[in-house]
Amino acid sequence: MLxxxxxxxxxxxxxxxxxxxxEVWSTCLVVNIHVKSAAGRTVPEIAIEDHWGTxxxxxxxxxxxxxxxxxxxxxxxxxxxxxxxxxxxxADARLVVTFAVPLMRDAEDVDQVPMSHPSRLRxxx
Numbered sequence: 001m002l003x004x005x006x007x008x009x010x011x012x013x014x015x016x017x018x019x020x021x022x023e024v025w026s027t028c029l030v031v032n033i034h035v036k037s038a039a040g041r042t043v044p045e046i047a048i049e050d051h052w053g054t055x056x057x058x059x060x061x062x063x064x065x066x067x068x069x070x071x072x073x074x075x076x077x078x079x080x081x082x083x084x085x086x087x088x089x090x091a092d093a094r095l096v097v098t099f100a101v102p103l104m105r106d107a108e109d110v111d112q113v114p115m116s117h118p119s120r121l122r123x124x125x
Contacts, residue, residue: 010044010087010094017044019032019033019046022099025075028072028073029075029076030071031085032067034068035063043068044068044089045087045089046070046087047085048083049083050082050083050101051080051081051082051083051084056074057073057074058072059072081101082099082100
């Protein structure tokens, strides 16, 4: 899911950053962040929560230049409608962005779709 360039813009004392995209995989979530560093800190601290109230666990981070990828587990369960990303750099967990999660197909459902159908290319969404 690509987010509009200013949709996930957030500024803290530690860093200014923009959430560029969130990848929903069958085993995890990957948040792609563009960071404009301040005070020598390059990795923003974020938390992810779904509309059920599930908090996702931070597992790993990788940085390359101004990009930072953060991996969270588990993946979203079926029926998840939205995800919220909060900045935890400050004392208060402040909202960065909330967005809708596209409907995801079960693996068995996708196997029933003809190979030529465009939805075969969207697993997971």
